[in-house]
Amino acid sequence: MELYPLIFEPILKDRIWGGTKLKNDLGKNIPTETTGESWELSDVAGDVSVVKNGTYEGKPLTELMNTYPEALLGSKVYQQYGAQFPLLFKFLDARSDLSIQVHPNDELAKERHDSFGKTEMWYIMQADEGARIIVGFKEKSSPEEYLEHLENKNLIEILNEVPVKAGDVFFLETGTIHAIGTGIVIAEIQQTSDITYRIYDWDRVDANGKSRELHVEQALDAMNYNTTDTKKEYTKVLNTSNIAVDCPYFTTAYLPLTGEANVDKEGSSFTVYICTEGDYTLTANGTQYSFKKGDTILIPAGLKQYSLSGKATLLEIYIS
The missing domain is CATH 2.60.120.10 (Jelly Rolls)
Incomplete structure (x- = not known):
C-alpha cells in the first residue's frame, strides 16, 4: 500500500x-x-x-x-x-x-x-x-x-x-x-x-x-x-498527546500543536487527526501535506513515523 x-x-x-x-x-x-x-x-x-x-x-x-x-x-x-x-x-x-x-x-x-x-x-x-x-x-x-x-x-x-x-x-x-x-x-x-x-x-x-x-x-x-x-477533564500540554477519553472502542487525545511534534507509532492501529483550530503540515517520507481546520485525515497503520508542524488544535484518535 x-x-x-x-x-x-x-x-x-x-x-x-x-x-x-x-x-x-x-x-x-x-x-x-x-x-x-x-x-x-x-x-x-x-x-x-x-x-x-x-x-x-x-x-x-x-x-x-x-x-x-x-x-x-x-x-x-x-x-x-x-x-x-x-x-x-x-x-x-x-x-x-x-x-x-x-x-x-x-x-x-x-x-x-x-x-x-x-x-x-x-x-x-x-x-x-x-x-x-x-x-x-x-x-x-x-x-x-x-x-x-x-x-x-x-x-x-x-x-x-x-x-x-x-x-x-x-x-x-x-x-x-x-x-x-x-x-x-x-x-x-x-x-x-x-x-x-x-x-x-x-x-x-x-x-x-x-x-x-x-x-x-x-x-x-x-x-x-x-x-x-x-x-x-484533560491536560493541555503543548505538542503532546493529552489523553481525554480512553475506552475499549477508541482512545482520543488532545494535541495542541505550536511548533513541531514527532510521531512514532507501532503499526497496531490506524490514527485519525481532526483539526478543530488552525492549520498544520504533516511530513512523511520526505513529502509535506497541508491541512486546516475542518479536515479529518486517516493515517494508515503502516505509516509509523511522521512529524506534525504548525499552530493547530488536533484530536488524535486510535484504538489501543
Whole structure:
C-alpha cells in the first residue's frame, strides 16, 4: 500500500435541526441551509467514505480495507474487527435542539440490527452563549418515572442539562439518554453505527407537517436509568498527546500543536487527526501535506513515523 495521509469526501446530511456553520466555520460545501452533519470518515452501509486525495482518489474506504487490511487498519484492529472500519467521525451543527435519544449497546444492537452499538464522545468546537447539552438523568430514575414524564411532555424536568463551552469533552456510554442543544458545533467520535432510538423530538414537524418516527418501546431496555458522569477533564500540554477519553472502542487525545511534534507509532492501529483550530503540515517520507481546520485525515497503520508542524488544535484518535 502507498502510505500517505488520506482525506475523504465529506458525506453531508440535511437535518431538521441543522444550519450553516459547517460551511461558515469549517468550509464544507453544504447543499442546504439546514445541513446538520458532515460524515468525515464512514464505513456505514450506504454511506461509505471515498478518498479525495493522492493515488487512491476515488476509491471507497471498503476497497482499501479489502485490498490492504493490515497496512490500513493495523495488526490489532484487523485481528479484532476484520476488514471493517470500526469508527465513525462526524461534525455536527445544531441550529436547534436535537431529539432526546439513546443508543443501544453492542449486544442489543447485534441482536436487533446486526450492528455495533454506539458508544460516542463529543468535543465541543463552538458554543453560543448559554448553550447546553442534555446528558443522563438528574437523579436515579426508572422506566415508570421516565414514561410518566414523557407522556406528560415534561421529560426535561428529570434530565441533566449541562452548560458547555468550546473545548469541553463528554463521553457517552451506550444507554445514556442525551441531546445536543441549540447553538453548538461538535466533533463526534463513535462506533460505526447509525442506530438511534429517538424518544422525544420537541413535537416538531417537517415542511410537510410530518413528525419524525419515535422509538419509545425500543429505548426502554436500552436505557441506563442511573446518573452518569459524562464530562471528561484533560491536560493541555503543548505538542503532546493529552489523553481525554480512553475506552475499549477508541482512545482520543488532545494535541495542541505550536511548533513541531514527532510521531512514532507501532503499526497496531490506524490514527485519525481532526483539526478543530488552525492549520498544520504533516511530513512523511520526505513529502509535506497541508491541512486546516475542518479536515479529518486517516493515517494508515503502516505509516509509523511522521512529524506534525504548525499552530493547530488536533484530536488524535486510535484504538489501543
